[in-house]
Amino acid sequence: MKKDRRDFINTCFRFAAGASLVGVTGVLAHKTVSGNTLWQIDTTKCTQCGRCATSCVVTPSAVKCIHVYDMCGYCDLCGGYLRPNVKNITTGAENQLCPTGAIKRKYIEDPFFEYEIIEDLCIGCGKCVKGCGAFGNGSLQLQVSHDLCVNCNQCAIARDCPSDAFSRVPADEPYKFSGFKTNKKI
Ligand code: SF4
Ligand code: SF4
Numbered sequence: 298m299k300k301d302r303r304d305f306i307n308t309c310f311r312f313a314a315g316a317s318l319v320g321v322t323g324v325l326a327h328k329t330v331s332g333n334t335l336w337q338i339d340t341t342k343c344t345q346c347g348r349c350a351t352s353c354v355v356t357p358s359a360v361k362c363i364h365v366y367d368m369c370g371y372c373d374l375c376g377g378y379l380r381p382n383v384k385n386i387t388t389g390a391e392n393q394l395c396p397t398g399a400i401k402r403k404y405i406e407d408p409f410f411e412y413e414i415i416e417d418l419c420i421g422c423g424k425c426v427k428g429c430g431a432f433g434n435g436s437l438q439l440q441v442s443h444d445l446c447v448n449c450n451q452c453a454i455a456r457d458c459p460s461d462a463f464s465r466v467p468a469d470e471p472y473k474f475s476g477f478k479t480n481k482k483i
C-alpha cells in the first residue's frame with residue numbers, strides 16, 4: 298500500500314535533521330564560546346541575499362543550508378533542487394539550481410524523493426533556500442554551522458546583512474531554524 302506523506306515521514310526520516318544538529322551541538326560542548334553566545338541567523342528575516350556566501354571570514358562560508366526534513370514534502374518537482382522551468386526532471390547538472398552540486402536527490406518510493414545537503418560542498422549561497430521558500434515548504438534554511446564558525450567578536454556577515462538577520466543566541470540554544478523539531482515554531 299502506498300504511504301501518505303505523514304506515514305512516510307514518521308517511519309523514515311523524522312529524526313534525520315535533528316540527529317545531524319545534535320551532532321553539531323555536541324561539538325559546542327568542547328568549544329570556547331564568547332560570553333556563552335554564538336552568532337545565528339533568524340530564518341524569518343533572511344532574504345537569501347547571497348552575502349552569507351561572500352562575507353564570512355571562513356572560506357567556504359561557515360553558513361550552510363540545513364534541511365529540516367520534518368517540513369519537507371519530498372517532492373519530485375523540488376523548487377530547491379531544480380532550476381525554474383526545467384524541461385526534464387533529472388539529476389543532470391544543467392537542471393540543478395545549486396551552483397556547487399551540493400544537493401543530492403535520491404528516489405525513495407513513489408512519489409517521494411529525498412534531498413540531502415552535502416555540507417562540504419555548500420557555500421551558503423541560499424539559492425536553494427529561496428527556491429524552496431517560493432515553491433515548496435521552506436524546509437531548506439540557512440544557518441551558521443557552529444563546528445565551522447570561529448565565533449568572531451563582530452561577525453562580518455552580520456555587519457553586511459541587509460536584513461538584520463544575525464544576532465547572538467545562547468550557546469545552549471545555538472540554532473534558530475524554523476520547523477517542528479525546534480519545539481518552538483518561529
Ligand atoms: S546576509 Fe542576511 S539576508 Fe543575506 S543571506 Fe545572509 S542572513 Fe540572509
Ligand atoms: S544552493 Fe547554495 S545554499 Fe543551497 S546547497 Fe547549494 S551552495 Fe548550499
Ligand code: SF4
Pocket residue numbers: 336352353354355359360441445446447448449451452453454455
Ligand atoms: S562569526 Fe565569523 S566565522 Fe562565524 S559566520 Fe560570522 S564571519 Fe563567519
